[in-house]
Amino acid sequence: MIAMEKQAEGRRPRLGRRVLIAAVAGCAVLGGALALWPWERTEAPRPVAPAPGAQALSAVTAGVPAALPDLAMLITVREARVRAHPEDAQSWAVLGTAYVEQGRRTADATNYPRAEKALRTSLTVQAKGNTAALDGMAALADARRDFRAARTWGRAALKLGPKRWTTYPLLIDAYTGLGDYKAAKKTLDRLLELHSGAAVVRARAAAVYRDRGWREDAAAALYDAAAAAGTPVEQAAWLERAGQLAFERGDLEEALRRFQAAVRLDPDQRAAQAGQGRTLAALGRTTEALSAYRVALDRQPCPQYALELGELYESLGMAEAARAEYDVLGTRVADEAAGGVDDDLVLGAFEADHGDPREAVRRLRAEWQRQPGTEVADALGWALHMAGDDKGALKFAMVATDRAHGGAVRSALFSYHRGMIERDLELAGPARRHLQEALRINPYFSPLRVPLAKQALAALGEPPDEPVPTPQESKEPPEDES
Known part of the structure; x- marks a missing residue:
């Protein structure tokens, strides 16, 4: 009897576990069954899909690069909006700024007259307090290399909204183009006080640092900007600039890595494609360099890229191919001039080396x-x-x-x-x-x-050996060279 009781006690724990498992399983089945009843079903909230062009809208209003497909969608949506609501000043401003960004990214200057028309319509509809349109006009002037106009529009925007941080990068570009580097640095300092964390702010800081000769600071700021970027397209833009900096200091492997990473993130990043061409040429990988330049020019026919490719052909002794690219440069400059772009800098550089130096001086x-x-x-x-x-x-x-x-x-x-x-x-x-x-x-x-x-x-040759001056000679005053 005692043996039987001990045997029963030994079974109780296992029996208890079985009952517990069965109960849990039953609850799970019951819970699953109840969940299937239509009146009891509860679904997790589905994420709301962003509106067409919403990502491009965020980018454009913050002054950062936008993906070309999203940008095209944003333009389509805003064009429909202003047709239906021609009194919507904000939509006109967004549309105009989107045209500017599309023109800048594609080197298609026909976007700029459309941008100006949209932005001026916005200012007509809402003459007071329209900082978005004023910012758009500043961005348009920067894109056209009309830096005096960009400064005027930017200052007007700041009068309305001194704490509107998105105006400051536009003014920095304007001051830099005008050679007013003190004003550019002062504007950057104010921008960093207002919004130091944004990737676009760090990228603008890098440009100012580069112009002041602070190459290490510029590189660090661009790496920070790339790390803080909100989209792959934005990150690609800052990586492309990091590649430019690396090339300028002769670090070809680093430059090539940055340019390649930018193109992987954004296949429409044609500045990085041209950067690859520049770097591959320096590495002696000529065939790849020519291919990279052609791809860049096919999608973004920038006069500067045509000049670089022409000079690469010339360095290879391919005079006819070089002349063909110089002809492309002339055509592109004429097209951009029709869109209001000031290309006298690149055209003057071309004329000085490959055309008429006197014409270059005049321009x-x-x-x-x-x-x-x-x-x-x-x-x-x-x-x-x-x-x-x-x-x-x-x-x-x-x-x-x-x-x-x-x-x-x-x-x-x-x-x-x-x-x-x-x-x-x-x-x-x-x-x-x-x-x-x-x-x-x-x-x-x-x-x-x-x-x-x-x-x-x-x-x-080598500098001539000159005798070290004696103490008496060193005390003599220098000659007046004036």
Whole structure:
């Protein structure tokens, strides 16, 4: 009997577990059955699909790059909206700004007259307090390289909304184009106070740092911007700029990685495609470089890309192919001029090296009067040199390269131009120094010009050995060079 009781006690735990398992299973079945009754069924809320073009709308209003398909959808939706509601000033402003972004991303300047019409309609419908349209007009002026107009529109927008952070990047671009680097830095400081966390703000900071010669700070800011980007398209844009910076300092492998990553994220990132062409050419991978440039030009026929490809062909001894690209450049400049774009900088650079230097001087003098930025100073100095005015050329080359004149950016091309001008002025020491500096900044800065820089340096030879001045000699006052 005792044995039987012990045996029963040994079964109780197992029996209890079976009962518990059965009960749980029954509850699960019952719960599942009840869930199937129509009047008891509860479904998890489904995520609401974003409205067509909503992502592009967020990007456009924040001043960041938008995906081309989303942008096209946004334009379609807003065009329908303003047809049905022509008094909707905000929709007109969004439509105009979207046209600007589409024109910028595709290099199709026919978008710019449409943008201007939409934005001016917005300002007509709502004349007061329309900061969105004022921002759009500033963005349009920046895209057209009309930096004085961009400054005017941007300042008008800030009067209405001093804390509207999206206006500040537009003003930074305008001040930079006008060569007012102090104002650009001051505007950046205010922007960082208002909205330092946004990826687009960090990217704008990187551009200012680069212009001040702070290359490490610029690279760090761009990496932060890419990490903080809200969309793959935005991230691709900041990676492309990081690739540009890497190329400018001669780090070809890093540049190529950044450009390739940008294209993977956004196949429509044609600036990165052209960057790949530039970098592959420097690496000696010529066939791949030519292919990359052609892809970029096919989808974004930018005059600058045509100039670069033409010079690559010229460096390879392919004169006929080079002329074909230079013809493309002329056609594209004419098309962009019809859309209100100021292309005198790129056209002047082309004429100085491959066309009529006197025509280059005429165009670039007028450009300097309109917007005296560092790039214009460099291009005008080189055009004067090619036209035979080396003394006048040196003045502008110094503006482009001397910190005292605002030329803080570390540019191999600018140093090369100054060195070659100084060589022809028989200033051997400065010429040697600036040509060496160009090759030190970026030994691959141009397929045409790097060999010329090396030849010029070889001809200049080593600096002469000069005796160390005695203490008495060192006390003598320097001669007045004026």
